[in-house]
Amino acid sequence: MADHNLRFSASSLAEQGSFKLMELPPELCQLMEASLLSEGDGSSLKIKGKPGEDAVLCTKDKTYAIRAVSLSNSILVVTSPPDSELNEILELTQTIPKLHKLNALLKGKEYGEDEEDNDDSMNIDVQDFTYADAQAMIQASEAELSRGLRERRILQINESLRPISSAYLTKIIQFILNSLAALSLNHESVPIEKLCTALADEHDVPRTVSAQVMGWFGDINELEGRWTLNVDAVVREAGLGILKESKDKSVDKDELIISWKELGNYLSSKDHYSEDETVKYFPVSSLPADPAQRFSDLFLTRSKWKNEDIIPFLSDIAVNAKERDKMLLKYARATTDAQGIWYTARAQYNG
Missing domain, CATH: 1.10.10 (Arc Repressor Mutant, subunit A)
Structure with a gap:
């Protein structure tokens, strides 16, 4: 068995106990090796966690739980100081990002239609919670955080994060569909500036809001200034908006339910006295x-x-x-x- 001398710093004796060994899964080893070959500084790896939280390690697109694992057999022996043994290592296991904290951190910061008179009205007295705050406080990789904000329909307004109200989002979708019809625009190639102007002039939707909503429900080609609408995503969101409005009661099931099969946002049940099937709002986020x-x-x-x-x-x-x-x-x-x-x-x- 090969022997290797490990020295963390010139003061390793004085700093005994300040370092821990971490076992990297194969994909992280490859990431570290690629970083070294490209003379990177390893900044794509970050450890996140506040006092009282279990720490996680984040790459650019994944989150790993960190846990101490005791070694039943001491396979590594530290020869300085004498008789010192390594009795545990840190193990990494891929885990889900801790995005649920966003619900509490953004409570009371909902962005609704009553704020939408003009762009200046967005400078309202709401305690800011910014994207930088989310990066620091949410145990998630950059890619997972961005995807989480998108899936939760959270806007970035003047650097602040604001979840858009369901009722207002449903209205914006209706405005978009009406504008496409009124302007005779092909939903597969929509001029972004033309649509944003129509939404601002006709419905007082700020451009920064309409642009982000379009990004949620389609693909934006910034080079050409065009947007391709995702029909399925719009249909799902419109139907979900209807369910949210009726969240305290069941509604009749219709053709739209097909689009929600994989979303985990509804429950269906049959009436004991008839063959009618009803649907009730039941979001995963709750x-x-x-x-x-x-x-x-x-x-x-x-x-x-x-x-x-x-x-x-x-x-x-x-x-x-x-x-x-x-x-x-x-x-x-x-x-x-x-x-x-x-x-x-x-x-x-x-x-």
Whole structure:
């Protein structure tokens, strides 16, 4: 076995205990090697976490949980000082980004239609929570944070982060569709400036807002100044807006429900006295991020779940399908009948 001398600094004796060894998974080893070959400074790796939080390591696009692992066999021996052994290392495991904190940090900062008289009205007295704040406080990689803001429909207004109200977003979508029809614009190649001008002049939608909304629901070609509308995404959001308006009651199911099958934002049920099927707003964002609490809430809402119904409600707490299946094995019992796989709670959850 090869021997290697490790020295962290010229004062390694005085700094005993100030360093820990971390075992890198293969993809991170490749990232570090590529950084060294390109003479990078390794700044793409960041450790995030405040006192009381479990630290994570973030690359540009992934988040890894850090945990100390005791060594049952001391495979590494530190020869200075004498008789000193390494009895634990830090292990990295890919994990989901801690984006749920955004809900609490942005509470009360919703951006709605009543603020939209003109661009100057955006300078209102709201305590700023900026993108830089989110980078510092949210345990997520840069790519995951950007995707999380987009999926949660969070605007960047004068550097502040503001979640747009559902009712106002639904109105903007309606304004966009009406403007495309009124201006005879092809939704596959929309002149951005022309549409932004129409939205500002006719509906008082600030350009910075309309531009971001267009980015959420299609592809922007900045070089050509054109936007391609994603029809499916717009249809889903419009339908979701209708559900949110009726979130305290069930509504009749219609053709639009097909678009929501993979979103995890609704529950469907059949009336015991008829064949009618109803739909009720049930967003993933309202559920706890902790897996045990998530399953508890799900089984309190419905005692028995079909496989295809429960899976969308687990997508944001599992890194991949393998981890999701482990959660199902841990927290649920599976049974199979002619209709497919069903899950019930392993524990009896009491409200």
